[in-house]
Amino acid sequence: MPSPVLEVRGLKKHFAVRRGLFGRESAWVKAVDGVDFAIQPGETLGLIGESGCGKTTTSKLILLQETPTAGSIAFEGRDIAGLAGAELMAYRRAVQVVFQDPFSSLSPRMRVRDIIAEPLEIHTDLARAAIDERVGQVLELVGLTRDVAPLFPHEFSGGQRQRVAIARALATDTRLIVLDEPVSALDVSVRAQIINQLEHLQRTLGVSYLFIGHDLATVAHISHRIAVMYLGKIVESADSDALCTRPMHPYTKALFAAALPSHPGDRTESGTIVGEIPSPLSLPTGCRFHPRCPSAMPVCSEVEPSLQRREGAGQVACHLY
Amino acid sequence: MAPVLEVSGLQTHFFTFGGARVVKAVDGVSFSLGDGETLGLVGESGSGKTTTCLSIVGLLPRAARIVGGRVVFEGEDLTRMSQRELRRIRGRRIAVILQDPMASLNPLFTIFRQVAEPAFFHQQMRGRTLRARVQHLLKAVRIPSPEWRMRNYPHQMSGGMRQRIVGAIALAGGPKLVIADEPTTNLDVTIQAQYLDLLKDIQRETGVALIFVTHNLGIVAKMCDRVAVMYAGKIVEQAPVRELFDDPKHPYTRALLGSVPKLGSKEPLYSIAGQPPNPASLPPGCPFHPRCREALPRCASVDPPDFHLGDGSVARCWLLDDAVARP
Numbered sequence: 001m002p003s004p005v006l007e008v009r010g011l012k013k014h015f016a017v018r019r020g021l022f023g024r025e026s027a028w029v030k031a032v033d034g035v036d037f038a039i040q041p042g043e044t045l046g047l048i049g050e051s052g053c054g055k056t057t058t059s060k061l062i063l064l065q066e067t068p069t070a071g072s073i074a075f076e077g078r079d080i081a082g083l084a085g086a087e088l089m090a091y092r093r094a095v096q097v098v099f100q101d102p103f104s105s106l107s108p109r110m111r112v113r114d115i116i117a118e119p120l121e122i123h124t125d126l127a128r129a130a131i132d133e134r135v136g137q138v139l140e141l142v143g144l145t146r147d148v149a150p151l152f153p154h155e156f157s158g159g160q161r162q163r164v165a166i167a168r169a170l171a172t173d174t175r176l177i178v179l180d181e182p183v184s185a186l187d188v189s190v191r192a193q194i195i196n197q198l199e200h201l202q203r204t205l206g207v208s209y210l211f212i213g214h215d216l217a218t219v220a221h222i223s224h225r226i227a228v229m230y231l232g233k234i235v236e237s238a239d240s241d242a243l244c245t246r247p248m249h250p251y252t253k254a255l256f257a258a259a260l261p262s263h264p265g266d267r268t269e270s271g272t273i274v275g276e277i278p279s280p281l282s283l284p285t286g287c288r289f290h291p292r293c294p295s296a297m298p299v300c301s302e303v304e305p306s307l308q309r310r311e312g313a314g315q316v317a318c319h320l321y
Numbered sequence: 322m323a324p325v326l327e328v329s330g331l332q333t334h335f336f337t338f339g340g341a342r343v344v345k346a347v348d349g350v351s352f353s354l355g356d357g358e359t360l361g362l363v364g365e366s367g368s369g370k371t372t373t374c375l376s377i378v379g380l381l382p383r384a385a386r387i388v389g390g391r392v393v394f395e396g397e398d399l400t401r402m403s404q405r406e407l408r409r410i411r412g413r414r415i416a417v418i419l420q421d422p423m424a425s426l427n428p429l430f431t432i433f434r435q436v437a438e439p440a441f442f443h444q445q446m447r448g449r450t451l452r453a454r455v456q457h458l459l460k461a462v463r464i465p466s467p468e469w470r471m472r473n474y475p476h477q478m479s480g481g482m483r484q485r486i487v488g489a490i491a492l493a494g495g496p497k498l499v500i501a502d503e504p505t506t507n508l509d510v511t512i513q514a515q516y517l518d519l520l521k522d523i524q525r526e527t528g529v530a531l532i533f534v535t536h537n538l539g540i541v542a543k544m545c546d547r548v549a550v551m552y553a554g555k556i557v558e559q560a561p562v563r564e565l566f567d568d569p570k571h572p573y574t575r576a577l578l579g580s581v582p583k584l585g586s587k588e589p590l591y592s593i594a595g596q597p598p599n600p601a602s603l604p605p606g607c608p609f610h611p612r613c614r615e616a617l618p619r620c621a622s623v624d625p626p627d628f629h630l631g632d633g634s635v636a637r638c639w640l641l642d643d644a645v646a647r648p
Contacts, residue, residue: 214510
């Protein structure tokens with residue numbers, strides 16, 4: 001097995017909540033609470049979960065926008081925690097991000113050429129002509145034409161802007177792109193274009209993706225493996241196919257039951273899980289999912305289950321197995 | 322039986338730059354809705370689905386005007402009514418649920434005050450009766466401990482709960498028709514499923530007719546009896562939900578259905594080339610022809626009429642010209 005591009009071990013991020021002026025740290029929000037995963041070269045890992053489950057915090061930790069409370073993130077075998085200077089720049093060059101909303105992630109005052117050239121100006125010592133050439137190359141890679149370079153973002157539609165954001169992420173010698181709900185803000189007919197484009201880019205360039213989303217069908221379509229997060233923990237991870245055909249954790253099953261049917265004939269059974277995601281400030285004891293779980297047992301409220309191997313090359317954290 | 326709502330030939334245009342520029346946001350939309358029926362209004366942004374809804378309830382922005390067509394609700398033409406007359410109908414016989422519950426609830430008023438408002442103004446309820454009514458409504462939308470929760474403010478509730486409060490307000494006047502404009506876009510999937518199930522239950526109990534505006538075909542498959550697909554201000558296809566999914570007639574509908582990822586399938590998605598058109602500068606002929614894979618020469622010059630097909634579907638596409646016997 002080749003060595004993974006990114007390996008995350010025991011990753012934790014706790015935020016202190018302070019009460020009052022000069023208040024003491026009175027509580028902790030455990031946004032990410034012990035997460036392990038690895039992404040292989042040319043692979044897409046899908047990270048799925050509801051709002052507040054810690055998927056965005058995880059991506060921020062990988063992008064070094066937050067420092068972890070505990071645990072390690074290794075990129076191509078090297079821990080990124082202590083990176084500085086040239087090594088840090090090399091890491092930032094190799095790991096890029098595409099955000100959900102291309103209307104706010106592209107500066108309205110910059111031309112497309114300058115938006116895509118900015119990482120090149122920072123990270124390379126290419127001459128102006130060489131930068132222009134590279135900008136043209138990546139624009140063509142993402143399905144736009146070279147002559148859009150002098151335009152401003154407002155002259156593009158949502159799907160085209162997202163292509164510009166992807167072009168920017170590809171401009172440097174990128175090996176991992178964090179895709180934080182990259183199609184949620186787009187029109188339905190345009191989503192398919194972007195997903196096909198991302199899959200095509202991965203096949204030709206061998207780049208890895210961490211695809212964060214909440215739409216099960218979309219994540220399952222683009223991902224090779226999927227990790228399901230609930231309240232800061234991964235509750236189940238498996239190959240995309242295995243997870244779709246045989247979800248094991250009750251929360252994963254609930255997500256599938258809540259997924260909308262693709263045909264009026266297969267109207268899904270309803271009402272599988274009740275209630276809402278609890279506040280991360282006061283986590284339930286034992287298994288975090290037990291208050292909403294339809295198959296909870298007495299042990300679930302006392303002992304927190306650990307990740308066990310599941311059939312079909314994956315892991316599941318549930319007392320049922 | 323007479324339909325609850327009958328919209329025929331509705332045209333709503335926006336007049337900007339002192340009338341120098343006209344945007345035909347809704348251009349000849351017709352549909353009807355029976356008692357307890359659910360119609361899905363599907364389309365991408367800019368297709369005119371929200372403008373259609375706002376035209377029905379008379380809440381159009383200032384620049385927009387209804388320039389043609391009729392909106393007949395229980396025998397009365399709403400387009401001919403004054404705002405004063407409309408106010409008697411809105412919130413009472415027709416209710417609207419909007420996309421963002423944080424924007425449709427007032428952060429400064431308690432839940433009680435906001436849920437009580439329709440009953441206070443339309444049914445002149447006061448005091449204990451009003452309180453009982455609000456508790457009943459909150460219970461209907463599954464808010465736990467309503468007598469305590471109704472003293473809360475919107476910020477004290479989660480997104481899913483807020484959206485259910487908006488649902489309670491919509492039901493407060495005992496409406497015959499509820500227009501829901503993308504009510505679950507901001508909700509998580511499990512909360513969305515709960516909310517959609519709740520709407521179905523309420524519909525079963527009260528027999529209210531629903532117009533569901535959405536761009537999500539999954540919601541349509543789950544909720545709707547009939548579907549109208551909008552593109553560039555027109556309904557390009559209208560059909561019972563099963564016919565639409567089993568045998569879509571219009572190339573745009575086919576493309577939309579093909580572009581949605583299906584669980585467990587890794588096949589490349591069918592993608593529609595190009596972008597939804599700008600309603601301010603529509604192409605001549607059929608507005609979909611520049612993106613259509615099956616376009617015929619005449620599509621570029623002549624806008625197709627409605628073709629009525631045997632299975633109850635109606636579609637605007639020249640490809641159907643031969644399939645339909647002319648009357």
